[in-house]
């Protein structure tokens with residue numbers, strides 16, 4: 828076990844439904860500390876850059892459209908095994924397959940409108956955090 832940081836995004840479908848605070852409570856209940864957070868709008872071009880790893884996938888254009896369709900909340904979570912812990916409390920990508928009590932099960936509506944994004948590895952977390960934040964904004 829080690830102290831880690833991970834990038835989390837509360838997606839447009841969740842900000843539109845005004846559940847940012849409810850989702851943040853899930854992180855805090857799991858001992859993940861929100862050490863940076865901002866509500867922003869990204870352009871489709873910026874979303875495409877963020878999701879570049881998925882550029883060959885059939886859903887690439889559609890998720891980039893969704894991510895740029897309204898406000899999102901980008902945040903850095905810190906805690907013991909933050910990457911894996913966040914993925915556990917988020918639940919499966921498709922809310923229909925997510926375990927009871929997970930964020931996506933409770934707040935997601937579809938595989939695309941699945942409420943949250945979380946980094947899938949410590950390496951990608953560092954890249955994704957740097958995409959949205961500079962070091963002065965990380966207040967651990």
Ligand code: CMP
Pocket residue numbers: 881886890920938939940941943944945
């Ligand atoms: P996220 O964790 O943000 O990473 C990529 C996103 O693409 C994922 O959550 C889903 O919202 C979306 N996604 C993954 N698979 C599919 C799919 N088969 N169809 C539509 N969207 C998908």
